[in-house]
Amino acid sequence: MNRFVFLLCVSLIFLLSSSGCTDIIEPNQLAFVMGTAIDHTDDGGIEVSHQIVIPSQKSGPFQGGSSGSSDNFIVVSATGRDVFEAFQKIQRKLSRRLMTTHRILIAISEEYFNKHDVSKLFDKLNRDPANNLRDITILIKGGRARDFLMLQPPMEHLSSIAAGKELQINGMNSYSSRQFIIDSLSEGIRPLVPILQIKNIKMGSKEPGPIAVLSGFAVLNKKLKVTGLLDDAEGSGAAWMTGKGTSQGATIPWKDGSSVLSFRLTHLKRRIQSVRGNDPTRIVLTVKAEAYLLENTTSLDMSEADNMIAVQTYVNKQLQKELQLTMDKVKQWGSDVFGIGEHLHRKSPYWWNLQKDDWDENFKKTDVTVKADIQLRSFGLSGAPLND
Template structure:
């Protein structure tokens, strides 16, 4: 029996080598794409840019002349669609493009304004496409320019966007999340956004609103503070800093909000839809430039009330702004209606885009501050 088992194992290896490896390529025959960028040219062409890893620059670090080798190269090409541009890009390279390690898809603002629905089919249909790629919109610039920037810590920035979003306590937004939002009937995509800085680097700059009813075209951008509140409602933000003026104009205090929670309740009466948004969070005092002493219960209560009211007012204004100006449900309120009133949703979903701006939304925020930081009395009062 042992001989038979060994023989079967050998045969299995032979068969797998014959049938499974005939079309495999060696690593030195592949161009490993770690980041991709999509832009829209003035003459109506798709421009595809790929950040390709250069192994010699990563491993060796030094060339024969003593200089430092680049760890990546950015190659661009245009075409009628993404695959056409990719074919034109392949013509420039001596190695076969390999998409299995792509970790980021950057969308230039011009491409976002044109509408990104045209390339969704390729990323879903193409078996070589990586569904775990991050999706980020470039505010006020082109994707290829961001790809060309050398990162501070890593060999190439095509792999850093996930870490950067985690560093700001934002849940990474992958292509599968984008696809789910794009096909959902009760929410509109809200994508992270970056922009070029004066020092020719890039930084997180908030979020981009896309409207899938118009071909996933860019509607508007939210700044970083607005995006934090929107992501709090959608349960994509785990922590952020909030700062408020206190009793006098020159006094301010900052909290780090953590343990963020949200509860969305829907009430339908006839044709009237009401949504109750309840947000909760725990705050830690990280800077106190006021005369308030967080160690005193009365003054701590004042701090909690101040920040709860500030967050509540800001969130209410954000929701009204999105309803009236952008008319796109980035908060997923439609999905809440779907879950809580599945029968009514069958009728409501057909007109949800027109109904959303008219929905009555009430916001309640409760912030509790139990940690005054590493000191009790404000340092300002001790100087």
């Protein structure tokens, strides 16, 4: 009996020890990367910077407290011949293992886009299973991406969190690293990348300080080089026409030239159609949205049906005109960020096989007409302007 009890105890001890996890890493052994910056170095290499939170600080982002404190995070940088080599050099400077699963964004400087092959940069993101590919890819205009990580925004604890929320509330949820890789590998579409620019802006009683401001979009070609920059208004229209927009605002000047109508546009959609005939390069791109009137400085009484119909017709005409200008501008650069090539690939596969190798040039010759289908859903709680 004693022998049986002894053997049972030994078996239980062996079973429990063999079933335990030997490679588990505790949270206090991890360094959580919230943002990554990519910059060009003078010797032609790459500089990688990681923004790492310090959750042990009482004023940190997971503990509450005031924002804008440098104790909330650290930024560690290193240079290398590729991302992994720089990553390893950063790891040697830290007492915790780097973890990129919770990363919010990857900031790449405009200089790096112009001087490097960005496709090589994303090889590690696509190959390494430690990356979730949900982080957003952005371009930092006119400065170093590392400087963006060093910012201390007035309303958030980290610049990466502030930028991520800024993109989200402005309806830009389709610009993940995964989507960037898909667009860069596709034959009939080119990437469209949000732009952040560091500007000195006065907020409150303090002196003007640097913050990151959403400043439009960068249009890339097949080689992932910047072919042109769109300002905020043009970029919003381009995002709508690419099918990546969700909501946006629009202020339309009225016919008298002195008053305006402002709308919130929701349920943004787009549809690409080929004009019937033997020429597949004649395309109609239709954008759709539901419009809600939020401000009216005209003399129109929007409770009258005739005025509602007239405003809806006018808004469609004006938005159609503005979007057509943006379309023609991007066409001159030859970068099909709208996915016209993908549409032609599906509709005319044999024709597409002869065109795809030089699509950036062939896209310039494509006849794309933009049409708007905006439905006015609400004119607000009042019909006539208050000054009437």
